[in-house]
Amino acid sequence: MDTPASAATSIRLGPRAGCSRSRILIPVFGAGLPSVGVQLDTFHMNIEESDMAEAIRLAGPRLKHFHAVENNRGVPGTGQVPWADCFAALNEVGYDDLCVFEFFPVDLPVMARRTHTWRQVATSEEVAVGGKRRLSAFL
Template sequence: MFKLSAVLAPQRPEESLLALKDKIAYFKDVGLEGIEPSIPDPWRIDIKALRDMVDEYGLKVSAISTGLGYVWHGWSLSSGSEEVRKKAIEAIKKHIENAQELGAPVIIGLIRGYGEEPLEACMSRFKESLRECIAHAEDHGITLLIEPINRYETRLLNKVDDVIKLIKEMGSDKLRLMVDTYHMNIEERNIGVALMRSRKYLAYVHVADNNRLAPGYGHVDFKSIMGILKEMGYDSFLSLEILPFPDFRRAIRDGAIYLRMLMKLLSNKSS
């Protein structure tokens, strides 16, 4: 069955992930198997110390999130500024090297950029950047995960089919699809059908309800989604990327409890 993880992100640029040890311990306490560190600057983190801290609690780094590089630093793989684009490429390359130490894939989400006009030229720049990142990932044996993100946050690669088309074009087994139930709820006409189409490419799943809160706090049909994932043979991580409501600990706890309940129902159904 699935493994559970959650995003752990600093709340301000000067905050270190290494100062969040109590939250990592809490992940273990509520039964998570993984942690997804959100790393805004890959040059300013002690990867060995992070690995040791995660190992201390018997957890696994499920993936490395890179979006804060765009949110806080403005790095964009599709930027019309060559300086900005090159900085984003170098950041992803450094994330890949860090990922080799952690044994984790690297997510390419918001760091692709918003999508400047003209959009065709913007996508061309993104593909050029991505090819360079893929070559580095192949050299280091690391998988890159491309996430479809809703139209309100980016104009590039909003739907599952957009990313599948890109993966086919790039032609590398180190480029895979990840999905996020929050974005899918906005962009996909039928989440289940989109998931079935992703079978050959899917390697990672973000879970959040339609309001970006913990699963069970909104209207997304997680029982159906998880049933389809199970039928597809997906057995990797479901990673909680959620708002900290009513607070961080309760959000993580409630999300984990809800997903575990559904996993138990699915397990009982198949036995």
């Protein structure tokens, strides 16, 4: 619940909804609590949503955090995610916050095991620099 304490500390909650689950979680978490919303992640949306842009529109102002991740966890803008549609939807809902890239290196064995990363698709630098360059075209 929003309390004076949460307002004073500017805490925002945006649990990652596994996208199709976001259809359930958004009404529950967003019911009148401005600091509670959802996080969307294009890697998971690619698996679970038939229309990523519509999922973003559904989240609307309740979208608190956005992960821009390619369908194969490689360099954003080199795979199958419909970035133009996603960024158009982000613009439609007024999202003006962070777009975060995720990178799961195979050279960190514990992280690779926990994230089921079994091959190196791209380097951290390729994801960060290449992803920014490619996705900037949609801003």
